[in-house]
Every structure is written in structure tokens, then in C-alpha cells.
Amino acid sequence: MGHTLVEKIIGNKVGHEVKPGDIVTVPVDWCMIDDIMVPFAVQKFQEMGFAKVAKPDSVVLIYDHFLPATQVDDTRHFRVGDEFAEKYGIKNIHRTDGICHQLMTEAGYVKPGDIAFGTDSHTVTYGCVGAFATGIGYTEMAGILGTGELWVRVPESIKVEINGKLPKNVMSKDVILRIIGDLTASGATYQSIEFTGSTIDEMSIASRMTMSNMAVEAGAKCGLFTPDEKTCEYCNIPFDDSVKALNADEDAVYSKVLKYDAKDFVPVLACPSLVDNIHPVAEAKGTKVDQVFLGSCTNGRLEDLQTAAAILKGKHVAPFVKMIVTPASRKIYRQALSDGTLQTLSDAGCIITTPGCGLCCGRGGGILSDDEVVVATNNRNFLGRMGTSKVKIYLASPATAAATAIAGTITEA
């Protein structure tokens, strides 16, 4: 019997074949701890009584949710993180470089075949390079800090195969939203999603990241892409036999297979207040919006900003709309600065903020209040996520977000 991609990644690490349902202890290549969770992980680590961090070079601390700080208690998190890093010899700290899930691959940490855990649910993003990566709580993170390993249950896998060419202005965001709508918010719980097919092969790494990032919104443990030449170029590694071996067998067994023809996708929205409440943009056309948010670990990358800029070029955001643009990292910010993307967005009336999680987690500037409507490119539209529980959050692609900002009402690009 053949193996799925996740079975191969885990099997390689533990040194023997594994099958779904097996409970195995895996060595951990990367631990990502974000600023919100730092003090809690440190406290649990101390309570557990460890004398040292097992693998300091595998630990990456990233300050992103609370940056720049908006509440007086937030800076405690940076202080605790810095002290912990100093005391235990952790050298990988990013204090102002951008969102954790962007940096873990962009800054060269996670590579194909790696196993990574992070204190944030969108750790699944690193599946974009063929790594087994998932979110955990701070107590488990404290345990990994001390032991360098964690138990996992080998997941079943769902295969999502998409072939053909996507229609113009349908982005990978529309694709993953549709898939979540079809699977439902719990349809992939405890499972691995493997994305495959010619449409996926054609996608940029950035577009794949949008999809792996949102795998968790269907409950998945991870969302994986088979590493290819593009992946290796992005990760700055050779496309050698060890990478080529990270590929599901033809006779691998899946719990479910979803097949799509790319031409059938249309621009969609996740309507309030569930990520699987998916409707074509056309159905909500005309809904007046107060704010548009372009950013986050889902859609704050250069191609997302460029797509929005191409739509906004020579036009202006509607007078009653605040459009907030938050690049996912400093690198992306600088690229968008030098290629003129930020100039175009600024000319169109966008508010451009520093890289970070920003409004996505309701901590950055742009909080909304009762009955206001926001179209946002991030990954969650839960009650109260961006202000009061009566804010209506619609999730959309960068193209839909830009077109909506110009019209002031929900609009297809």
C-alpha cells in the first residue's frame, strides 16, 4: 500500500513506515513562538522544571501580533521573550520583520520535509513548501522546548485535485474558500489536505501559501503541496532526489478525493460569521462597505499587493471607505516600495501600515463597531474578530477587495 505525503514526511523523520492512526513521537525541526504566546510558553517551561532548551537553534521567536504595541501591557511580551532568548541561547528573533507565518519560510527556516510546530493555528502555512507544520498550544510548546520532540497522531489525508486554467480575477483565495465551503469548517478535522493537479503546478508559492494557510479553517492538521522546482528555488535549495522523494505514491489511500475543473471557479466571499459560509461575490453585490483590509498571512504578499494596485491604478478608494494595506513582511514592504506598488496604492487613497498581523486579529488599527461592514483578505470572519460582535466581516481575495474599495460596495473585480 502506498503512502500519502504526510505519511512520508513523518515516516522519514521517525525512521519507519507509518499509517493513519499511529501515534508516534517526532523530532521537531522548528518551533515558532509568536509574541502573544511567549510569556505563557516561558511560564509553562519554567513550571515544567527544565534546565535548558533542548535545541535552541530550532526555536524562532517572532513579534508580530502586538507590533507596534497598542496596549500598555503588550511590551511585557517583548521583554519576556528577549530575556528568555538571552538566558537560553536562542538567536533567532524577529522583532519587527513581519508576520511569523511569512517569515518562517521567507527567512529561510522551514524547508521541504521538515516538521514544524507553532503557537498559532496558521502554522499550517508552511505546508506550502511540503513541510508538516501545525499549530499547538503554549503548554505543548513548552514541552518541545524542553524535550525537542512531540507526539502526533498520523493523520488521514484528503486529496484535492484541480486541473486547468483559472478564470481571470479568480485567485487562489477564491479556490481555497470554495474548498472550505465544500468541506465545511470541520470537514477536514484531524486530517491532512494534499493539493495537487495542473492548476496547483502553475501557481506561485505565494498563491499556494494562501491555500495552505487556510487549511485549518476546514479543521485540517496540515495543508500540503508537493515540493517542486519552484519550491526549491524559493527555499534556495537544490531540487535533488531527497526532495523528489517527497511525493505521494500513486496507490496512496485517501479518506476523500475532491476534483475540480479550474474553469468552474468564480470569485467568492466567506460571509458573516463563518469561514465556510461561502457565496459568489455576485450574490452580495451592492452591499455598502465601511472598510477594506488587504493584508495578513493569508494575502499580504507582493502578488496580492500588485493585484490590488493594478485594479486601483489611476482610480480612488470611495470617499467613505478606509482601505488599510498591511504588507506581510518588511521584505515585501520594501519590494512593493521599490516597484511602485505602494506609490500606486497610496495615490489611490490607501492607508499603508507597518508589516505585522495588524487588523486581522483585531489588535491593530482599524477596529470597527456595531453594524459596520468590512471586506478583508485575511482568514477568519468570526464574531468579534475585528471589533464588536456586530461587525460584519466578509472574507475575499485581494482583487475583490480592491474592486470593492473603489465602488464602496461589494463588487467583483
Next chain:
Amino acid sequence: MFKAKIWKLGDDIDTDIILPTEYLAYETVEKMKPYAFSPLRPDLAAKIQPGDMIVAGHNFGCGSSREQAPEVVKALGVSCIVAKSYARIFFRNAINNGLLLIEQPDLYDEVSEGDVAEVFTGEEIKVNGKSYPIASLPDNLLEILEAGGLVKAMRKKNGLA
């Protein structure tokens, strides 16, 4: 066996509902307690009494990895959660904090808020004269739960009391 009064919630109770982001950075879980479930039911945290149980539908605890969510539920004194299914991170976090989670497909649809349940751990739950079978947890999780959570299990491993 323990008895518990039921508080009933729906499907897809996400972690932003269990504890919104704005309260995550409070230094202690005691300070977070009044805000548990506030986006959905602002009065619920004050009403929950130690020993009560939460009954919910599918996908309880979906969303973020914030461990403050199960911690705050545990701190409210909730004895256990009985749901049709759980999101995976919440499931692990709850066990690691010594909070008992029970998967049961039928109970949710047949009980009302305020009913009192009798829980026989690993065996069954009785409500309104009807019995609902429940499974036991895998051994490695039971060990963590019985140690009182992962911190205590790790302390034991490190030779500490």
C-alpha cells in the same frame, strides 16, 4: 461518577468566542474569566458554577491555537465538555490542561440547558433517564489527564513533585 448541570451552546463555537483576542494578554486566567464566551453570551461566564458542564455541537474550539480558551473554561470550574466533535488544537490544549473532553454524537440533540447529567467517565452519561455511551481516551492522553495536565506530567518526568 459526578453530576453536572448543562449549559448548551451550538456548532462551531470558535476560540474567538471562548475568549476574544483583546483579553488574551491578561497576565492571569482569573482576569480573563469574566470575558469567556462574551461575544456570544456576555452573561454566561458569571452564571457558570463550579462542576457545571458545557454541551455543544460539532467542531467545538475551532479557530486559533490560543490555549487561554481551555484554560479559562477550566478556571470557570467546568467539569467537562460534551460535544459532537472538537477542533484538534483545542482538543490537545484541553487535555494538556487537565480539562476532560467527551465526544458524544447524540446527547446534544436530546438535552436542554439546565438539565442535570450523571457522568461515568469512560463509560456513559445519563440524562433524563436516558444513557449515552462514551469512549475512553487513548492511553497517552489518559496519562496526561490523570497527571493533572502536561505541566505536571513533565515535572514528574523531570523528577520534580
